[in-house]
Amino acid sequence: MKIGCVLVMYNPQRELLTASLNALNEQVDEIFLGDNSVNMPDFITTLLNLYPNTYYHSFNKNLGIAEAQNRGIIYFQKKGFDFVLFMDQDSLAPNNLVSSLLADYNRLKEIGIPIGGIGPRPFNRGEGKPYVGAVKKGKLILPKITEVGEIISSASLIPIPHFKQVGGMESSLFIDGVDHEWCWRAKKIGGWRFFISESVQLSHQVGEGDRPFIFRKVAIPTPFRTFYQFRNYFRLVHRGYVPLYWKVSNGFKYSIKFFYYPLCVPPRISYMKQILKGIYAGITGK
Template sequence: MNSEDHTPDASAARAGAAIVVVLYHPGDDDLANLSKLADWGIPVVAVINAIGNVGGRAALSAKVQVVANPRNLGLARALNQGIGAAMNAGSRYVLLLDQDSRPTLDMFDALLATAAQIEAEGRALACVAPLLRDRKAMAGTGDHAGDASFATSGTMLTRVGWERVGPMWEPLFIDGIDHEWCFRARARGLETVLVRDAVLEHDMGDEGINLLGRYRPIHRSPVRHYFIVRNTLWLAREQHISPRWRLGELAKLAYRVPSYVLASSDRSRTIGNIAAAIADGVGRTNRRQPV
């Protein structure tokens, strides 16, 4: 299917769908992308955290529904706001995007067609997701398509999933949100399906490292280091989380923690944040504002 395809069948299928984009400190290109998405003829909801830092909001309002948060409420809360707005407007399918994702209409239609087909077969579907392809890996160590089943950006939720699984777990704030929601969906008998024919170019992490011959994206932000470590410890204690995922992610902390310290934009803050993350993760407390 060509990305410019606007046949009656394709348009009818898209009529029940919407797009939700979460933004924080977006650049001009990120804001321009919202208008490009709206040109597809699909409703777009933009949830902007810390709206006071964003210019050009008036130019967006004609094409895009803007949910404005005066401060950064986190990715999970923003997703819940955007999905809720789209579902309340009657959408059956909602595509979730980060601000730096650049989907194609082909990708959107592939996800939509797969979701519609699965539901037509009478199966309970929570969401479908594309393969993510890291632009940095494509430019550096070659084409890298992640095999993780789900990532927040690019996931298309169904109305059935939203109603039966419930909202994203907001205290997670930013990391692990997609994994927790999908494991919760599976525990409630719904399917989560990876659509390999749908590919989304996306920036994973701030940069990449070559670890034992494999490309790995990594974050440099001390704040992200806090949430990744704390949330891994939180999720490892949840009964609906897969034992395989739990053990694998805990094992990964053994190399992630030193990698974060080495790659950090502020090593002393990362060390302090990781120590706080371990304390908060083990003690199940919620430090909302890591330094």
């Protein structure tokens, strides 16, 4: 069994990328390092000498995370790999990540469950608290295994044959909602189910940091990312396979963000411009 890791990066920090590669190097057979940066970071050559099982590919422009992941999927498909492990440049894999995911994957497989993918429990690196869905928290179906409607791409382990049946990531979404859309599509097409292994946690950071809002803290994206959040919501909301709870809960959430970001989060004007552009692009299909 061969496992390939697709790690997508964009203007990475040397220390964090080195730590990520160091954590993954002994856990997978090969790493596909897809670089969305316009210019190749000057430290890449040094890193590649340290990690010879890493294949570096520069796209020379930002293709978005979806298309970059698709390039990695094709790379490992051609090489006959069995699984792909997706990683982000800002996520740090624990040493037991792959072994724990595989162990729980096999537990599910033994009882005949159709597994679309499995990932660890992400936790907020700044807060030290696990990320748990506000609406859908999942259901514990085996000790330390929670079934959920979708998993985030970072540290998700997915059998490569699934991509032949379901297709790759939707490139036009670019960055936001890419992982969830694929999970929902896989459930519709193949009846695949998705799981979180509670045996392993992933150090992760959503957005540009958390800010207090009413009685809780919320992840704040950049204005650039906010454009895609609003655009992709309107692009996905009319699709039948997208869960109703997501449509309703995110409709409520984005209604609040529509006022909160321009009023409370600098640069306020940039947020308002990107929100309006995102809504227009989502409605018109651009």
